[in-house]
Amino acid sequence: MESLDKTLVSSWCNVRSNVPHSYIQPPENRPVGNYVTSTQKAIPVIDLGSHDRDDITKQILKASEEYGFFQVINHGVSKDLMDETLNIIKEFHALSPKEKVEECSKDPNKSCKLYASHDKIYNIDVNFWKDTILHPCPPSGKYMEYWPEKPAKYREVVGKYTRELNKLAHKILKLICEGLGLDPEYFQGSLSGAPVMLGHHYPPCPDPSLTLGVGKHKDPTIITLLLQEEGIQGLQVLKDNEWIGVVPIPNAFVVNIGLLLQIVTNGRVVGAEHRAVTNSSISRRSVAYFIYPSIESVIGPAQALINGSTSKTYKTMPYDEFLKQYYKKGPDGPKFEQELL
Ligand SMILES: O=C(O)CCC(=O)C(=O)O
Numbered sequence: 001m002e003s004l005d006k007t008l009v010s011s012w013c014n015v016r017s018n019v020p021h022s023y024i025q026p027p028e029n030r031p032v033g034n035y036v037t038s039t040q041k042a043i044p045v046i047d048l049g050s051h052d053r054d055d056i057t058k059q060i061l062k063a064s065e066e067y068g069f070f071q072v073i074n075h076g077v078s079k080d081l082m083d084e085t086l087n088i089i090k091e092f093h094a095l096s097p098k099e100k101v102e103e104c105s106k107d108p109n110k111s112c113k114l115y116a117s118h119d120k121i122y123n124i125d126v127n128f129w130k131d132t133i134l135h136p137c138p139p140s141g142k143y144m145e146y147w148p149e150k151p152a153k154y155r156e157v158v159g160k161y162t163r164e165l166n167k168l169a170h171k172i173l174k175l176i177c178e179g180l181g182l183d184p185e186y187f188q189g190s191l192s193g194a195p196v197m198l199g200h201h202y203p204p205c206p207d208p209s210l211t212l213g214v215g216k217h218k219d220p221t222i223i224t225l226l227l228q229e230e231g232i233q234g235l236q237v238l239k240d241n242e243w244i245g246v247v248p249i250p251n252a253f254v255v256n257i258g259l260l261l262q263i264v265t266n267g268r269v270v271g272a273e274h275r276a277v278t279n280s281s282i283s284r285r286s287v288a289y290f291i292y293p294s295i296e297s298v299i300g301p302a303q304a305l306i307n308g309s310t311s312k313t314y315k316t317m318p319y320d321e322f323l324k325q326y327y328k329k330g331p332d333g334p335k336f337e338q339e340l341l
């Protein structure tokens, strides 16, 4: 087997003028595949700085019910910290392949991971055009000793950033709870106990029509907050059989409802399928903050949301069982969701 440093997309893509076979998507999954791409539509943008809490709650709920995606502005995280974080992730991916591997190999239990394409726990055959660093980032600081020490400020910047994002994620979850009539603290405990950060790097691709940066999926999270680099598009959301481009707005976060929140709310809010496309001229970075439950959690609809409901309810199951199924089913989301009912 080839060593990891050689498999990173960024380590070989500069010296190739074509897309290797294992990175070519089947025709139906290519950027121009089964569905049209809309250049007109956009996901909602919500101003969290507004003083009308009721109005913010309504907007968040509407966007979460209709799109499963929205962007937030005036969210309280400083522009400097957002820029510093994107820069640190950019600098990390610009290190030599050997350095990157070394910086992500400090934990014998492999809590910090570096991989090309996708985490191999997924059952997916075709590769994606990206490299990713992934590690847990609980506000307690646990696992931080296994994060990279290069670039020099990695732990300081990413530590500060992930603590801020934890607060923002809980602020948004509280608003969703308020809108649904759930206890505002519903997600405070183990359901949000294992946050993870992913720093993605999508190098330029010689033929973006054949590849994807990441294929169509719903996140197996409660909620995801995504920071995208300004001026470079890549993220697309599937809505009513159309791909909608998520244009980066300065100082905004993209918020995405995860499949687990869909289950907990018994389908009141929906996780939307999304993907990232590549481009031929410029590399793109994004930083995803995933709110994952602690592994011992049980996932199922909140009692308050099934009382009196006549519709089908999602199954309740141990979270580790959910994960096993999710990874085994791979990208076939809709079929998997049917089995969760
Ligand atoms: O980079 C992006 O725009 C999307 C990343 C994503 O979907 C994910 O990390 O789950």
Ligand SMILES: [Fe+2]
Pocket: 217, 218, 219, 274
């Ligand atoms: Fe995602």
